[in-house]
Amino acid sequence: MEETSTRLAHLIEERIGMQAKLSIPRIAAMLETMAPAARQTWSKSLLDSQPDDPSWLDFIEDIFNHETFFFRHPRQLQHLAENVLPDLIRARRQRGETRFRVWCAGCSSGEEVHSIALLVRQSLASPEGGGVGQWDLEFLGTDLSSRILDTARRGHYVASPGLNSFRDIPDYAQDWFRAVLHEGRDVWSPDPDLARRMRFLPHNLTCDPPPLGDVDLVLCRNILIYFNLRHAHAAIATLAQALRPGGILVLGPADGLREAPGLEMVCDPQAVVWRKREAA
Ligand SMILES: C[S@@+](CC[C@H](N)C(=O)[O-])C[C@H]1O[C@@H](n2cnc3c(N)ncnc32)[C@H](O)[C@@H]1O
Incomplete structure (x- = not known):
């Protein structure tokens, strides 16, 4: 056995x-x-x-771990909202560009995609962002599991007791999660304006080519921790290939990558993120 x-x-x-x-x-x-x-x-x-x-x-x-929840690693996301997103948006606007693309690799049932989408929209709505209306926004969530992607596409999040999707909403995001009473249960439905800019597709990080290019921000959190080194490096190469020069890769705090060709580590007390070199 x-x-x-x-x-x-x-x-x-x-x-x-x-x-x-x-x-x-x-x-x-x-x-x-x-x-x-x-x-x-x-x-x-x-x-x-x-x-x-x-x-x-x-x-x-039966082997996968699909655990996820809204605003997981809240301090890291707050750091993105306060520092990383404004820089990325400024760089786009300085070039006169108004397209902004985000890829969440290994997104599970989609909570991570909604969390980052809410933060991106907030940044674009600020005076520095110039208003959401002028931006062409795209959010792609991918996962190896077709079953969990069906859940993500349904976008129907129920506040069940215990380890639910809403277990750790930080104060700064509370306003986005006013539960709506629906058929006797507390259900959160995604903002339709953001949801229509989202796609969920199957993708295997160990062997598939990037599902899109010219990406501003890639999140790949709490996945590489399960991979062996060879597959982690293959996945990083794919994620880096998807990024535009100057684009940002965000890993989970425990994912523990030490080197990534073509990317430079940007250290901050709140988060470690990687930036694609401009010349790469
Ligand atoms: C623990 S969840 C993390 C979800 C989310 N990124 C988060 O941090 O909350 C890991 C996800 O990675 C997916 N996954 C595992 N191996 C994968 C692979 N080779 N390619 C793409 N996704 C994979 C699993 O199906 C699962 O949904």
Whole structure:
């Protein structure tokens, strides 16, 4: 059983980046629940599967960690709103450009995309931004899991007890989350004006090319922490390729990347972000 878990975990690592040691306990627990004959059939079919086979996709759905919530890492987002976004917007306006693109890679059910969209809109609405109306805004959320992307597209966020999407809204963002009573439950629906500027697409960070280019801001938070070094570097190269020169990459505080070709680290007490070199 141990050998089966290890072989499946290595196939996961190869295909989606998650380090084998992280998935082995989960796979072992799945195998425990099966009769010995069923274990063999199940594992053989997965080991022989293609990455887009429904059985493989169902299997990795059980392995993923989709945890996310609105305004996760609030101090980092506040730093973006107060320092990074104004710089990016100023640079766009100095060039006479009015397009602003954001890509959230590994966006799960979309809370991260809505959080950054609310902050971008606030920055553009300020006198320095010149007003939202003149901007061509685009927010792309991607994830490997088609199932979680369906949730993101539905954009229907229910305040359930416990680990819900609203568990840690910082004071500065409270105004955007006045719950709306809907069919007897507290539900938050995205701002329609922002939602129509959002797209959610499948994308595998370990092997797919960037889904768009000339991006001003890329967020890829709480994903690389699961990857081995080789896949983390491949993902960083893809994220960097999507950025326009001077564009910004934001990782999660625990993602722990030390070097990224073509990018320079911009350190601040509140956040570590990476900027694509102008000459790159
Ligand atoms: C822990 S969630 C983080 C969500 C969000 N970025 C946040 O910080 O709240 C990690 C997400 O990464 C996705 N993911 C895992 N491996 C991936 C890969 N190889 N390519 C794209 N997305 C991946 C998972 O499906 C999951 O939704």
